[in-house]
Amino acid sequence: MALVLVTGAASGIGRLAAEGLARAGHDVVVHARSADRLPGDLVRVGEVIGDLSEADAVRGVAERADRFGAFDAVIHNAGVIDGPDVFAVNVVAPYLLSALMVPPARTIVISSSMHRSGTPDLANLDVARPEVRRRPYDDSKLFVTALALHLAVVRPGALAHAVDPGWVPTRMGGAHASDSLDEGSRTQEWLATAPVEEIDPRTGGYWFHRRTQSPHPAVLDPSFQAELIEMLAHHTGVVLPQDG
Template identity: 60%
Template sequence: MSLVLVTGASGGLGLATATALADAGHDVVLHARDASRVTDKSFLSRMRDVVYADLADLDEIVGLARQANRIGRFDAVIHNAGVLNGPEVFAVNIVCPYVLTVLMTPPERSIVLSSSMHMSGSTDLDAVDFSRPGNRSRPYEDSKLYVTAFALALAGRRTDSLAHAVDPGWVPTRMGGRAAPDSLEEGHRTQEWLATADESEISPRSGGYWYHRRPRQPHPAARSAQFQRELMDKLEAHTGFALTAGTV
């Protein structure tokens, strides 16, 4: 039985992930922006706990990390929360996973949600302003490239734990739309497996980019040590928090 935090789990892929993990007997901590986001309260009794925070607000991300640390050390954190457009894209899609990773007691496994659209992300970090994603022509694509590179960088920096990025596919959620062609079930199966499977079943053990439980090659920049280093430096400068090796 694993203790798992799932961010952005009041609906869509996050809720599907959280409920599937709970049905499998795991202790799940569900995150939502606020109580009003949880329109169906019936599933809350199946959760170990529920935590609230606006992930577009740095102070609330810090508060979420504190809430999580009070619960205990997690076996896995699934960074599911995501925003498709608007001024919150960078804050939610990349700054939040970074800050939670820095401030939480390091979990045994970290899984971030990427997207095939990360392949169109810009590799020009010189002009990145994490507080102003609207200045970018493709902020969502950029954010998914960054979070993919972050996961692979984390795999290299915290070798005692596991870190992976997952492309869930284009699935029929509120974000994906009803016409999305991919399976909602397949869209959450990979991150559940990476969070709870025996390590011997996962290859590569860490630093993978996955689609439907199969490893794929990400954008070359995501594996570039220089790109990863520049990204981490940018995130540290923006947030004031530095990522350490994180062993416990």
């Protein structure tokens, strides 16, 4: 039995992942922006509430999540597709949670195939103004994928992976999305709880439907990873702890 935190669990693939993990007998802590967004029938052992677009609220989420103990897995699922909070929710929040929480045994971030259209140019990046970027959502998914693969390097005793759930018919994906909603959460559920010997590569994978794929080359580039992490540390004032 694993203790798993799922952010953005009120709807979409976050809710599906939380439900699937609970059905499998795992202890699930769910996160939502506000308590009234959480369905009453969503099985969980606890919940943490906070707006991930606000750094102080993210700090509160990290503090309250740690009260449940060290997590076996954290699934960074919460995300937005447009608007002024794209970088804050999609990138800064996973960074802060990774930096502030007791490190989990496994970290899974939700990426997107659209990360391949992102630009790795971090020069003059203004995290507070995503609208100045050509494709801010794509960029945000490029950055968070690089974060996951950086964690795989600097925390070798743990596991860290990125998952493309596909273009699925959720509120974010839209009704005409062509990929399977049922498959949209299964890979992250599996990565969070499967025996380690079943996961190949053990860490640092970019996954789609339980198969690894090649991500944008930048996310594997140590210099890009380092530049991104330095930028996030400067922006937040919080340094990402490492081990090993």
